[in-house]
Every structure is written in C-alpha cells, then in structure tokens.
Amino acid sequence: MTDTKKDEIITLAEASEILSVHPNTLRKWDNNGFLKALRYGTRRDRRYRKSEILKMLKAK
Numbered sequence: 001m002t003d004t005k006k007d008e009i010i011t012l013a014e015a016s017e018i019l020s021v022h023p024n025t026l027r028k029w030d031n032n033g034f035l036k037a038l039r040y041g042t043r044r045d046r047r048y049r050k051s052e053i054l055k056m057l058k059a060k
Contacts, residue, residue, distance in 0.1 A: 007049065007050075007051065008049075008050040008051075009038065009047045009048070009049060009050070010047065010048055010049075010050050010053065011045075011046075011047060011048075012026055012027075012037070012045070012046045012047070012048070014048075015048040015053045018053050018054070018057060019053060019056060019057060019060075026046070026048075027046070030046060035048070035052065035056065
C-alpha cells in the first residue's frame with residue numbers, strides 16, 4: 001500500500017501556512033534555490049510537494 005498523501009501537491013498559501021512563513025518568503029526561497037517550487041499553468045503558479053514542506057517543518 002502506498003501513501004498518496006506523501007506526494008500531494010499543495011499551493012503556495014497552504015505551504016506558507018504549514019511552515020508559518022509569509023508567502024513572499026517561499027517565493028524568495030524558490031528564487032534562491034533553497035526550496036524549489038513546481039510551476040503550473042500559464043501564470044506559472046507555484047506549487048509544492050507536501051512531503052518536502054513537512055521535511056522542512058521537521059528541520060525547523
């Protein structure tokens with residue numbers, strides 16, 4: 001049995017809420033290569049793998 005929640009894709013707002021940081025902080029981290037975002041759609045909206053966000057949360 002695989003854990004589908006592990007590969008869940010979440011929005012910028014959801015990721016910033018989980019990490020308790022401002023969305024602009026996540027944007028800066030993406031621009032600096034600290035936490036790369038997945039880009040979706042024509043607007044190139046940022047999305048994140050929930051597993052990576054939770055890993056960062058544990059390292060905090």
